[in-house]
Amino acid sequence: MEARSIPAALAPTAEGSRARTGAAAIPWPLAATVFAATSIIVGLIWDISWHISIGRDTSWTPAHMGIYLGGTLAGFANGFLVLKTTFRGTPAERAESVRFWGFRGPLGAFVSIWGAGAMLTSAPFDDWWHNAYGLDVEILSPPHTVLLLGILFVIGGACITALKAQNAAEAEGSGRAGTYRAIFAYAMGLLVTMGALAIWSDTRPYIGRSAHFYLYAAVPFPLMLAAAARGLRMRWPATTVALIYMLVFAGMGWILQPWPATPKLGPIRQEITHMVTLSFPLLLAVPAFAMDLAARAVAKRGATLQALAMGLAFFAVLVGVHWWFNAFMLSPLSHNPFFMGDHYPYEASPQSSWVRGEFLRLERTTADVVRGFGIAALVAVVSTRIGVAWGNWMRTVRR
Amino acid sequence: MGELDADGAPVNALSMRVRALARRAGLALTVIACALFGSAHVGTTDAFFDGMAGPFPLRVSVRMPGVIPGQAQITVRVLEGNARQVLVQAAQWNVGTKGAPAPEPAGLVTGAANTWSAPLWLMTRSSYMVNVTVEGPAGRGTVTLPVVAQSTSRLGMDRWMGYGLATLGALLVGGLLTLVGSAVREGGLPPGEEPDRRRRTRARVATSVAAGIAGLALLGGARWWESVYATCERYMYRPLASVGEVRGGATPGAPATLRFRVVDSLFFSARQTPLMPDHGKLMHLFAVREPAGDVLAHLHPTRVDSASFDAPLPPLPPGRYRLFADVVHESGLARTLVATADVPARGDRSAPKGFSSAGDDAWLAGGPSAGDAPLGDGLRLVWEDRGPFVAGADTALRFTVRDSAGAVAELEPYMGMGAHAMVMRDDGSVFVHLHPMGTISMAAQERLLRRERGDTALHGADQPTPAAGDAHAGHAADVRYPGTLTFPFAFPKAGTYRVWVQLKRGGAVRTAAFEARVR
Numbered sequence: 001m002e003a004r005s006i007p008a009a010l011a012p013t014a015e016g017s018r019a020r021t022g023a024a025a026i027p028w029p030l031a032a033t034v035f036a037a038t039s040i041i042v043g044l045i046w047d048i049s050w051h052i053s054i055g056r057d058t059s060w061t062p063a064h065m066g067i068y069l070g071g072t073l074a075g076f077a078n079g080f081l082v083l084k085t086t087f088r089g090t091p092a093e094r095a096e097s098v099r100f101w102g103f104r105g106p107l108g109a110f111v112s113i114w115g116a117g118a119m120l121t122s123a124p125f126d127d128w129w130h131n132a133y134g135l136d137v138e139i140l141s142p143p144h145t146v147l148l149l150g151i152l153f154v155i156g157g158a159c160i161t162a163l164k165a166q167n168a169a170e171a172e173g174s175g176r177a178g179t180y181r182a183i184f185a186y187a188m189g190l191l192v193t194m195g196a197l198a199i200w201s202d203t204r205p206y207i208g209r210s211a212h213f214y215l216y217a218a219v220p221f222p223l224m225l226a227a228a229a230r231g232l233r234m235r236w237p238a239t240t241v242a243l244i245y246m247l248v249f250a251g252m253g254w255i256l257q258p259w260p261a262t263p264k265l266g267p268i269r270q271e272i273t274h275m276v277t278l279s280f281p282l283l284l285a286v287p288a289f290a291m292d293l294a295a296r297a298v299a300k301r302g303a304t305l306q307a308l309a310m311g312l313a314f315f316a317v318l319v320g321v322h323w324w325f326n327a328f329m330l331s332p333l334s335h336n337p338f339f340m341g342d343h344y345p346y347e348a349s350p351q352s353s354w355v356r357g358e359f360l361r362l363e364r365t366t367a368d369v370v371r372g373f374g375i376a377a378l379v380a381v382v383s384t385r386i387g388v389a390w391g392n393w394m395r396t397v398r399r
Numbered sequence: 400m401g402e403l404d405a406d407g408a409p410v411n412a413l414s415m416r417v418r419a420l421a422r423r424a425g426l427a428l429t430v431i432a433c434a435l436f437g438s439a440h441v442g443t444t445d446a447f448f449d450g451m452a453g454p455f456p457l458r459v460s461v462r463m464p465g466v467i468p469g470q471a472q473i474t475v476r477v478l479e480g481n482a483r484q485v486l487v488q489a490a491q492w493n494v495g496t497k498g499a500p501a502p503e504p505a506g507l508v509t510g511a512a513n514t515w516s517a518p519l520w521l522m523t524r525s526s527y528m529v530n531v532t533v534e535g536p537a538g539r540g541t542v543t544l545p546v547v548a549q550s551t552s553r554l555g556m557d558r559w560m561g562y563g564l565a566t567l568g569a570l571l572v573g574g575l576l577t578l579v580g581s582a583v584r585e586g587g588l589p590p591g592e593e594p595d596r597r598r599r600t601r602a603r604v605a606t607s608v609a610a611g612i613a614g615l616a617l618l619g620g621a622r623w624w625e626s627v628y629a630t631c632e633r634y635m636y637r638p639l640a641s642v643g644e645v646r647g648g649a650t651p652g653a654p655a656t657l658r659f660r661v662v663d664s665l666f667f668s669a670r671q672t673p674l675m676p677d678h679g680k681l682m683h684l685f686a687v688r689e690p691a692g693d694v695l696a697h698l699h700p701t702r703v704d705s706a707s708f709d710a711p712l713p714p715l716p717p718g719r720y721r722l723f724a725d726v727v728h729e730s731g732l733a734r735t736l737v738a739t740a741d742v743p744a745r746g747d748r749s750a751p752k753g754f755s756s757a758g759d760d761a762w763l764a765g766g767p768s769a770g771d772a773p774l775g776d777g778l779r780l781v782w783e784d785r786g787p788f789v790a791g792a793d794t795a796l797r798f799t800v801r802d803s804a805g806a807v808a809e810l811e812p813y814m815g816m817g818a819h820a821m822v823m824r825d826d827g828s829v830f831v832h833l834h835p836m837g838t839i840s841m842a843a844q845e846r847l848l849r850r851e852r853g854d855t856a857l858h859g860a861d862q863p864t865p866a867a868g869d870a871h872a873g874h875a876a877d878v879r880y881p882g883t884l885t886f887p888f889a890f891p892k893a894g895t896y897r898v899w900v901q902l903k904r905g906g907a908v909r910t911a912a913f914e915a916r917v918r
Contacts, residue, residue: 056500056520096590098581100574107578107586114574121567124560132554133631134468142624146571171589262501265520267494396587 026179030165032077033112033158034183037190040070040151044197045252045278048139052345053276055265067119067151074154075116078109085109096168096399107399108164112157118150139201148198155194159187163231163397170233171398181233188228189244192284195220196245200278205341206354208326210362211372214319217282218380222314223387225288229295229310230391238295242288246281253277253340263346270355272346280339283325290317291384303388311384315377330357440838441638441723441735442829443891446529446546447793448837453540455480455533458887459837460793461544464521465552466631471519474793475505475531478513484534485515489546492526492731495851502532521548524634526732528847543851545731545843549636572613579609639663643686643722643740645712655712657740659684659700659724666706672729674702677842678814680759682708683725683832685821686740688718692825692897695910696720696762713762714751717744723823723830731843735830754910759814761901761908772900772911777803780900780911788917790893796820796833796915798900800882808882813903815841817880821899822888822915829896833886890917 043066050063057064082105085093089104097104126143138144162184169177196203202216225238234240256275263272270276294313298306328334334341344355353360363369444463451457456478463471475485490499505517521527527548532541556564584594584602594602640663648655659682665671674681680699688694694716700708708724724736754763754775772780783797798818800808810817820833831838890896896915901908 092590098585100577100581107582110578110581114571114578117567117574118571121564121571125564128554128556128560132466132556133627134466134550141627142620145620264500264503265522266489266499267491267523268498268500269494393582393587398589399586 026183027165029077029081029106029109030158030161030183033074033108033154033161034187036070036074036077036112037155037158037187038070039066039073040154041190041193041197041248042252043067043070044151044194045249046256048197048200049252049256049275049277050261052343053261053263053272053274055263055346071116071119071150071154074112074157075120078105078112078116078157081105081109082113096164098399106161106164107397108157108159108161110157111160112154115150115153115155115157118146118153120150122147122150139198148194152191152194155187155191159184159191160394160397162187163394164399166233167395167397177233185228185232185234185237185240186244188224188232188241189248192221192224192241192245193248195224196249196282196284197278203282204279204354205326205329206352206358206360207362208322208329209359211369211376212362213322213326214315214373215376215379217318217322218315218376219383221284221287221318222291222311222380222383223390225284225291225314226295226307226310226384226387227391227394229291230388231394232391233395236289236292238288238291239285242284246283246285249278249281253279253343254337257337257340257343265346268346269349270344270346276343276345277340279341279343280329280334283321284318286321287314287318290314303392304385307385307388308381310388311381312377314384315380318380319373326359330354330359332357440733440829440831441737441827442824443831444547444549444551444636445889445891446544446838447833447887447889448542448544448839449795449885449887450542450836451540452531452533452542454537455482455535455540457531457533457542458793458795459531459542459544460887460889461519461529461546463546463548463551465554466550467524467548468520468522471521471546471548473505473517473519473529473531474508475515475533476511476513477515477533477535480535480537482513482515482533482535485517486530486532486534487517487519488530488532489519489521490528490530491523492528492545492847492850495528495847496530502530521546524549526728526730526843526847528731528851543844543848544839545733545847546839547732547734550631550634551636553631553635572617575613576606576609580606638735638737639666641722641724641736641738643720643738645740645742646709648712648743648745655745656709657684657686657698657700657712657742658703659708659710659722659736659738661706661736672732674726675729675842675846677725677727677733677840678816680814681726684708684710685723685725685830685832686715686720686742686762687723687823687827687897688716688720688742689739689827691766692823693766694718694720694762694764695821695899695912696760697819697821697901697910698760698762700724710760711757712742713755713757713760714745715742715762716764717742721827723832725832727840727842729846731840731847733840733843735832737830754908756908756910759908761910763899763910763912765912767897767912767914772913774800774902774904774909774911775907776905778808778904778909780902782913785913786915786917788890788915790890790917793887793889796822796884796886796888796898798884798886800884800902800904808904810880810882811903811906812878812880813901813908818884818886818900818902820884820886820901821897822890823897824892825895825897829891829894831888833888835884835886837887890915893917 043063046063050057050061082103085097085105086103094104098107100110122143125146129143162180166177166180166184169180199216203213207213225241228241229238257277259275261275290313291310294309298309329341348355363372446461448459458476458478460474461471473487485505486502487505488499488502490496505515508514508516525548527546529544529546530541580602583605584598588594639661641661644658646656646658647653681702682700684698684700686696696713696715698710700710703709720740720742722738722740727733752764774780779801781799781801783799788794802808813819816834822831894917896917898913898915899910901910
C-alpha cells in the first residue's frame, strides 16, 4: 500500500533529466491501443442504442465501424510492435518483452492481438449464427461472447500496457507515473464499462429488487474493481475506475439522445423520435467506495480475508444503494434528459413492468429471495478474490 | 407461434432474458411453444400474388427466410404502366401499420424491366401483412398480402467453414494458454532477467489450470450452443398432430363420412385465434391417394365439434389417402394440417374413373394427362408451358380452357375463383393450394384490412360482410372468368410434382391432373 502514499504522483521527481525523458510523449502503441479501446466502447454503446431505437442494422453502421476500427487498430498497432520488437528490436526493447510462439513483444501487445483475433473470429461465426438461428435478439450469444471476450482482451491489453508503463515509471521514480496511472485508470474504467454492457439486460431497474440483478452485477464488477483496488496506485482506485465507467456510460447517453431516430423494425410499441439510450449507469461509485474503504482496513491481511471484506462491503452497499436507486429509475422522477429513465426500447410493451414503472419479482418465495441474495453475495466474494489475485499480479507487471 | 401477440415472441435481449428468467423462476409468464403452430402450405412458406394495386397490375413474390427473425425478399413486377416508385412495408398482424416501420422504397432490379425488390424484416413468428404501394403517373395503389412467418429450416455448417472456425478456435485457445504462461513466467520479470526455475514451474501450473478452465468454458459453450439449437428446434414449424378416419359406410348403401380431427392440444391454446372461412369454407380438405397420387378429392368438411371436421365421403377407390387440410385463423394465419386416412372398399358403390363433383366438393380418379386434359362436354384444358421448371425460379403455371371449336371457354366461379390449382411433390413433402391470384388467402387479406380499419373482429366475432361473403361463396352467379388461367408460383425444390387444376362450367366442377418435372 506504500504506493498510495505517493500524493497525486504528479509532482516532478528530483532528477530533472529523468523527468524529461519520462515526460516524452506517451508511447504510440499505448496511445493507439487506448484509442482503439475507446473506439470499441463508443461503438458498442452506440450499437446497443441503435438496436433499441432503430433496430435494423447493416454491417456498415457507424457504430459497427467504431468497433471494427478499434479491433483493427489494436491488432495492427500491436502486431507491428511485436514484429518490430522481434526482428528490429533494440536490446532494451527485447529485454522488456515476453516470448510468444517465437515472437517477442510487450505482454499487453500480445493480449490485445489475441483480442483482435477473437473479434475477427467472431465475425464469420456470428454471421452464420444469424443465418442459422435468426437475427440479433440478444447481447449474450456464443458468437457475441467470443466478440465480447475479444473486446475484453483488447481493452485488457491496453490496461496491461498502461500498467507496465505505470510500474516502470514508479520503479524509476519517473514523473510520468501519474499520467500512466491516469491512463491505466481510464482503461480499467473502459473494462468496467464493457462488463456493464455485457450484463446490461440483466441489470435494468425493473428487475432491481430481484436477486438476479445483484447476481449479475456480482460477476464482473467486484472482480474488476478489486483488481483496480489492488493494482492501481491511487488513493481511491476502485471509486475512480467506477466513476470513469459512470461518466463514459452516462456521457454516451447524453451525447446520443438528441439525435433523431425512428424504428425500422416492428412491432413498434413506443413512440420513438430520437435515439434511445442505455439510460443512466449503475451507481457503481458508491459500492466501489465501500470496497476502497474495506481494502484499506484489511490491507495487511491475507488475500482471502481481503476478498471477503471487500466483496461483502461492495455487495452490501450495492444492494443498499440500488434497492432504492432502481425505484428512483422506475419512477417519473428519472424521466428527464439527465437520468434518461424513460428510454424504453421501441418494442417495449406499454404493459410491461418496466414501462409501467413496476418491479418484476423473479423469486416467488422468501426462501428463493434469501437463497438468491446469498448466492449473489458468495459470487461477489469469489469474484473479488479473483480480482485481488489479478490486481496483485498487476502490481508486478514489468513487461 | 403463429398467433401469438408479439409479447410472446422475443425480439430483444430484454424480453428474451426476462422470459428465460421467468421460466427458471417458475413464473407464469406465457411462453408457448411457438413453433408448433403451422404455416400455410406444406414445404414452402413463400407467397405469390397476381393482382392489382390501384391502377397497376402486379406480380409479387415474397421469399421467406428459413428462420425468424429473418429477412424475406419481396420482388414486385409492375406488369403495366410506368411505376415511379414501389414502397413496401411488413406489419405484424396484431399491431398493424401503426406499429410497423414506415413503408420504404424498393430498389429497381437491374436487368429486369419494371421489377423492384427489397428485404422485409420479419421479427416474430406470426402472421404479417405486407403492403405494396405503387406510385406512378396513373396514380397510386396499395395492395395488402398476408404472409406467414415461421422458422422452417435448419442451417448446417459448411464443412470448410467448420474447419476454418475450428482452426481459429484452436489458435485462440492455444494463444490464450501461451499468454497465460508468458504472463506468469515473464510478465513480472524486471527487464533483462531470465525466468528462473520457480517461475517456469509456476507458469506450467498456471497454463495447466488455464487449460482446465478453457476446457470447461468450451464444454459450457457447447452446452449453451446445444440449448440454443434445442430452443430453435422447439420453435420450428411443425404441423399440428391430426388424424383422418372414415366413419360408417361399412354396410352396402350406407353413407360414409371422412372425419378430420385435430388431436394436438395446442390447437386449443388460448392464444390461438378462431378459424374463419376462406372462400366460404372453414376447411378445404384435399385427399390424395398414396403412393401414386392417382386420386384427388377436394372436400369441404363442416365442423362438428371444436376439433373435428366431417365431410361426406365421395365414392373414392379404396386405399390410403394423404390428407391436407387448409384452414385460416382470424389472425390471418393460414396453415395446412396433415394426416392420413384409409378408405375401405365399399361394396356396391363403385368408384368411377374420371372427375365428378357434388356441390363444391370435387374429385378425380385418374393419373396425369400426357397432353391436353379432357374436361368433358368437348372442353379440354391445355397446359401452355409444361416446363421443365427450375427449382426456386419465379414462374407461372399457364393453362387455357378450350371448347370443342378450339375457342377459349368462359368459366363460372368456383368458390369465388376462376380456378383452383393444387401442386404436390410426389412424396408429399410439398403441397400448395393456388389460385390465379397466387398463394395468398383472400380471407386473411380481407381480415387484415378490416383490422387495419379498426375493426377488431377477433375471437368469434366473425361475420363476413355480405359483399365479401358473396364473392367467396361464389354466389355472384353472373360473374364469368376467361378460360385463360395463370397461377404465379415457384417450385421450392427439384423433383416430380403433380398439378391438379379445378374449374367450374355448366354447374359442374371439373378436375384435371398433370405432371411437372422440376430441375
